[in-house]
Amino acid sequence: MRLVAGVDSSTQSVKIVVCDAETGEIVRTSRAPHPDGTEVSAQAWLDAYRTATADPSLLEGVEAISVAGQQHGMVTLDEDGELVRDALLWNDNRSGGDAVDLIKELGGAAAWAEATGSVPVASMTVSKVRWLARNEPDHAARTQSVVLPHDWLTWQLGDRSFAPVTDRGDASGTLYFDATSNEYRQDLVRLALGRELELPRVAGPNEVVGETPWGAVIAPGTGDNMAAALGLGLRPGEAVVSLGTSGTAYVQSDRQTHEVTGTVSGFADASGAYLPLVCTLNGARNLVATAELLGVDLAEFDKLAQSAPPGSEGVSYLPYLEGERTPPLPEATGQLLGLTLKNLTPANLARATVEGVLWSLAYGIEVLRREAGDIGRITLTGGAAQSAAVRAIAPAVFGLPIAFTEPFESVAVGAARQAAWALTGELPDWKVPVLGQHEPDEHEVKAAGELGERYLDLLHRNFPQTTA
Numbered sequence: 001m002r003l004v005a006g007v008d009s010s011t012q013s014v015k016i017v018v019c020d021a022e023t024g025e026i027v028r029t030s031r032a033p034h035p036d037g038t039e040v041s042a043q044a045w046l047d048a049y050r051t052a053t054a055d056p057s058l059l060e061g062v063e064a065i066s067v068a069g070q071q072h073g074m075v076t077l078d079e080d081g082e083l084v085r086d087a088l089l090w091n092d093n094r095s096g097g098d099a100v101d102l103i104k105e106l107g108g109a110a111a112w113a114e115a116t117g118s119v120p121v122a123s124m125t126v127s128k129v130r131w132l133a134r135n136e137p138d139h140a141a142r143t144q145s146v147v148l149p150h151d152w153l154t155w156q157l158g159d160r161s162f163a164p165v166t167d168r169g170d171a172s173g174t175l176y177f178d179a180t181s182n183e184y185r186q187d188l189v190r191l192a193l194g195r196e197l198e199l200p201r202v203a204g205p206n207e208v209v210g211e212t213p214w215g216a217v218i219a220p221g222t223g224d225n226m227a228a229a230l231g232l233g234l235r236p237g238e239a240v241v242s243l244g245t246s247g248t249a250y251v252q253s254d255r256q257t258h259e260v261t262g263t264v265s266g267f268a269d270a271s272g273a274y275l276p277l278v279c280t281l282n283g284a285r286n287l288v289a290t291a292e293l294l295g296v297d298l299a300e301f302d303k304l305a306q307s308a309p310p311g312s313e314g315v316s317y318l319p320y321l322e323g324e325r326t327p328p329l330p331e332a333t334g335q336l337l338g339l340t341l342k343n344l345t346p347a348n349l350a351r352a353t354v355e356g357v358l359w360s361l362a363y364g365i366e367v368l369r370r371e372a373g374d375i376g377r378i379t380l381t382g383g384a385a386q387s388a389a390v391r392a393i394a395p396a397v398f399g400l401p402i403a404f405t406e407p408f409e410s411v412a413v414g415a416a417r418q419a420a421w422a423l424t425g426e427l428p429d430w431k432v433p434v435l436g437q438h439e440p441d442e443h444e445v446k447a448a449g450e451l452g453e454r455y456l457d458l459l460h461r462n463f464p465q466t467t468a
């Protein structure tokens with residue numbers, strides 16, 4: 001058996017899987033937590049990786065490795081390749097105003113969508129670069145290069161024996177990369193920073209970019225959502241909804257989208273195609289927060305949520321606990337609305353939380369459908385895909401069949417699949433452990449329409465800027 005490893009260096013933790021390169025069978029796993037917060041030293045990701053791999057038997061016999069990472073984070077390097085400051089992560093909202101400025105300066109949202117496939121929001125690397133230039137001129141002056149979380153960790157795994165590399169998927173989330181021509185847009189870096197940056201070379205999807213000190217092949221790696229698409233074997237006409245720290249919804253496409261409202265980002269994928277994607281800042285943590293508020297564990301939370309009727313008897317939960325990105329409301333806070341003496345129950349509160357989180361993506365999925373074609377089925381992934389309530393309520397909110405898997409680290413497995421591709425030259429066919437599928441019934445589709453209208457109305461009334 002030839003072994004390959006995949007690393008998922010995501011927001012809350014690092015997860016590692018070791019797989020049979022031919023079948024994808026998972027033979028070993030490990031994980032370690034990341035520090036909390038939206039401003040984190042990249043060194044902490046390497047430390048977590050070292051903790052997770054401290055047992056030498058984990059990577060024994062592994063012939064290839066690949067790192068997938070949280071997208072967009074700004075890792076600043078000086079002329080010696082040392083870290084200039086802590087990384088600003090994708091969910092750090094301080095660059096919200098910078099995104100607005102950059103949109104104006106390039107001539108509007110359509111100009112950005114045309115140039116890069118996406119419209120800047122606080123999350124995008126280009127907005128963080130502008131924030132650095134504006135707020136920390138000394139750090140900006142020392143910054144020779146900006147790389148992404150997965151680029152940096154990949155470079156460290158190779159003991160810095162090659163120049164930093166990235167891949168087309170993660171590069172497309174910087175907003176200074178054009179995934180149609182596969183070229184950087186240094187003019188957009190200049191717009192953000194006032195000068196050009198040294199940027200990592202964009203490796204091919206199954207290129208061998210280097211070797212670890214212990215002799216394993218290193219694959220290019222990619223962004224975490226791109227890796228999950230690989231891990232789940234995403235096919236045209238199907239979507240993935242991921243509920244980790246973020247909420248994401250995406251499809252694979254053979255053409256780049258250029259959606260001007262910024263709801264859908266026109267990212268590239270890790271296979272040479274595209275990955276139009278909707279991302280919210282508020283995924284699984286809403287469920288965890290409400291469960292804590294109710295004083296129950298996640299299993300009990302699931303039971304409560306499923307015991308309430310669709311629509312939560314009028315209780316609505318706008319899940320903007322960490323501000324929001326889609327729609328771009330970096331300063332927003334969460335809202336709990338429609339409460340009465342009769343409906344204020346733990347069950348309605350639990351269900352409304354799930355409905356609010358799912359609805360915030362359903363709203364984006366409608367735009368995704370318009371931009372990238374119809375969607376026949378959604379596969380759930382990310383931490384909260386293990387929630388029975390999410391699985392049961394999703395068909396009612398999306399009005400679509402919902403497939404779910406056994407506990408499955410789709411990002412890490414996707415990275416491992418890429419490693420196998422780099423090792424053997426062939427992208428292997430790996431079986432996805434689909435456990436079941438819930439179909440929406442007619443009543444649920446109707447309920448989805450009503451819930452959608454209620455939430456859109458609440459969004460527009462509470463955040464009038466979204467109606468403009």
Ligand SMILES: Nc1ncnc2c1ncn2[C@@H]1O[C@H](COP(=O)(O)OP(=O)(O)O)[C@@H](O)[C@H]1O
Pocket residue numbers: 010011012013243244245246284285287288298381382383384385386387388
């Ligand atoms: N059954 C569950 N219900 C709801 N949330 C869950 C469940 N299991 C895990 N989570 C949450 O999912 C999140 C982790 O998901 P993950 O996809 O690993 O996140 P990330 O990739 O952003 O680090 C954590 O906030 C965790 O508490």
Ligand SMILES: O=C(CO)[C@@H](O)[C@H](O)COP(=O)(O)O
Pocket residue numbers: 010011012069070071072090123173223224225244245246247248277279
């Ligand atoms: O910013 C995005 C996508 O554009 C996020 O999806 C990050 O890539 C973080 O992912 P998770 O840690 O939530 O998996």
